[in-house]
Amino acid sequence: MESLLEVKIGCLFALLAITLTCGLIPICFKWFQIAEATGRHRRVLSLLGCISAGVFLGAGFMHMTAEALEGIESEIQKFEVQDRN
Incomplete structure (x- = not known):
C-alpha cells in the first residue's frame, strides 16, 4: 500500500515539473x-x-x-x- 502512495506522489511531482517546464518555455524564446x-x-x-x-x-x-x-x-x-x- 505504501508503494502505491509513493507512486502517486511521484506522479504528482512529475506532473508539476512537466507543467512548469512547458509553461515557462515561451519565456526563453524571443518570438513569444x-x-x-x-x-x-x-x-x-x-x-x-x-x-x-x-x-x-x-x-x-x-x-x-x-x-x-x-x-x-x-x-x-x-x-x-x-x-x-
Missing part, C-alpha cells in the same frame, strides 16, 4: 515576447492569448456547472416532496 511583435505576429500572439483564456474560462465554467446541477437536483427533489404533502 509581445514587445518584439509587429503586425501579423502581434495578431497571432493575441489569438493565442485569447484561446488560452477561453480554455481556462471553459474549464472553470464546466466545473461550476457540475456543482450547480447537483444543487439544483437536490432542490427539485425537495420541492417534489413538498408538493406531494
Whole structure:
C-alpha cells in the first residue's frame, strides 16, 4: 500500500515539473515576447492569448456547472416532496 502512495506522489511531482517546464518555455524564446511583435505576429500572439483564456474560462465554467446541477437536483427533489404533502 505504501508503494502505491509513493507512486502517486511521484506522479504528482512529475506532473508539476512537466507543467512548469512547458509553461515557462515561451519565456526563453524571443518570438513569444509581445514587445518584439509587429503586425501579423502581434495578431497571432493575441489569438493565442485569447484561446488560452477561453480554455481556462471553459474549464472553470464546466466545473461550476457540475456543482450547480447537483444543487439544483437536490432542490427539485425537495420541492417534489413538498408538493406531494
